[in-house]
Amino acid sequence: MLTRFKNEAKKLRGILYHRLYTSKRSEKKLVEDFNKHYYDSNIFEGTWRNTYWLKVPTFKCPLDLWIYQEIIVDMKPDWIIETGTARGGSALYLASVCDLVGHGQVVSVDIEHKEGRPTHPRLRYFLGSSISEEILAKLHALIPVGSKVLVILDSDHSQKHVMEELKAYSGWVPKGGYLIVEDTIVNGHPVAPEHGPGPMEAVDEFLSKRKDFVIDASKEKLLVTFNPRGYLKRVE
Numbered sequence: 060m061l062t063r064f065k066n067e068a069k070k071l072r073g074i075l076y077h078r079l080y081t082s083k084r085s086e087k088k089l090v091e092d093f094n095k096h097y098y099d100s101n102i103f104e105g106t107w108r109n110t111y112w113l114k115v116p117t118f119k120c121p122l123d124l125w126i127y128q129e130i131i132v133d134m135k136p137d138w139i140i141e142t143g144t145a146r147g148g149s150a151l152y153l154a155s156v157c158d159l160v161g162h163g164q165v166v167s168v169d170i171e172h173k174e175g176r177p178t179h180p181r182l183r184y185f186l187g188s189s190i191s192e193e194i195l196a197k198l199h200a201l202i203p204v205g206s207k208v209l210v211i212l213d214s215d216h217s218q219k220h221v222m223e224e225l226k227a228y229s230g231w232v233p234k235g236g237y238l239i240v241e242d243t244i245v246n247g248h249p250v251a252p253e254h255g256p257g258p259m260e261a262v263d264e265f266l267s268k269r270k271d272f273v274i275d276a277s278k279e280k281l282l283v284t285f286n287p288r289g290y291l292k293r294v295e
């Protein structure tokens with residue numbers, strides 16, 4: 060009883076301090092400013108360009124990787140499809156989390172071959188464009204119908220390409236599962252205003268036509284994310 064009272068008091072104290080120091084408006088600005096600072100900071104040779112998983116470059120915000128871990132533990136996907144491998148850090152991270160969970164395989168697709176990508180028993184790479192018929196056929200041949208699939212789109216960040224990916228990959232995602240559109244933060248949301256229509260615009264276009272996916276804003280709970288409005292949950 061006393062412990063419960065103490066815990067409630069701690070929670071209330073947190074809420075009170077939070078409201079004392081930050082208004083809703085300043086909180087939004089603080090988060091936005093920090094996102095911008097984090098994305099562009101070069102104090103220590105960059106942040107996301109200087110982030111490693113087991114020594115492999117991983118072009119992600121670690122807070123998003125934490126959310127990935129939570130999704131994987133909850134969803135226990137049979138397969139994770141990642142488009143956009145780069146050096147393989149995020150693919151290795153996903154395979155490592157599958158290993159900890161004791162379930163799941165990862166397939167990562169990239170248009171470029173790069174020497175020295177990490178190997179892992181749960182990870183394989185496909186070489187080719189994520190929207191090519193050849194790659195889609197290979198994925199269909201590999202992944203049995205009815206598998207629980209988590210999809211992460213992190214390849215070409217133009218609106219057109221992401222829209223094509225959303226069309227091609229959304230069908231893999233089961234009800235209750237996730238399709239993550241990476242880097243919705245670009246094109247001024249709030250970083251890289253020069254980018255041009257990108258992942259966020261593709262999400263808007265996709266959701267204007269589809270009612271079976273919704274934005275799960277609860278996945279932005281850690282405040283700093285490269286994927287604002289990019290965690291899409293399948294609801295039907």
Ligand SMILES: C[S@@+](CC[C@H](N)C(=O)[O-])C[C@H]1O[C@@H](n2cnc3c(N)ncnc32)[C@H](O)[C@@H]1O
Binds near residue numbers: 214
């Ligand atoms: C943002 S990086 C991926 C980062 C990686 N997921 C990580 O977190 O470390 C984008 C990658 O997408 C690849 N790419 C570009 N166009 C592509 C396409 N049409 N199909 C597949 N990959 C593509 C690029 O070669 C590049 O390696």
